[in-house]
Amino acid sequence: MKGSTHLAIGTAIGIAASIYYPFDPVHAAYYVAASAFSAISADLDGTNMLSSKLGKVSHRIRESALWLGLLALGAGGWLYSAGNPNYPALAAGGIGLVLLGLILKEGAVRNALVSLCGVGLLYAGWRSHSTGLIGLGVFVAWAPWLNHRGLTHTVWAALAWAFIAAAFERQLHVEGLGAAATAGYLSHLVADTLTPGGVKWLYPIVKKSIKLSF
């Protein structure tokens, strides 16, 4: 299912939460942001709305590594011919960069960039003693390496997400934030269940995917 559809459903849940709970503009913004974000975050396992922009960045990083490596090799050769003793360092660096550019797949670079964001959140959470941020950091750092529609699309992930959301609710004192975020996350799993691919809700205990496609 498309990311924009998940985003729309999540936003609608956030709006519903702002109507359901006593109205407060700041709380309403929290409900919509949390629920919309929750509705797309299950797809952090692979290419999705959140990381597709990083695809271009990954492409550039890989290309830059290759070109910088070739440049360093060229410069090393030039230093060597000029009798400069610093050529081995440049040559070694150049070979390293070229190899890195050749070995790294764009997907891996993208996953690493997403993980890096997760590590940033984890660090921020650790510095500010925020359980929610720490939990979110672990999720964001871990999810990109999982199989698509694998562990992030299960009741276990939904439970973990509910735990993270509850921690944010306690920290921010926004009643219902946890429920809105959890509903947003669950909406993603339900929406994917309606697609032909279905969702393995109880993976890895039950490996069969459950689908209700029309």
Ligand SMILES: [Zn+2]
């Ligand atoms: Zn999905």
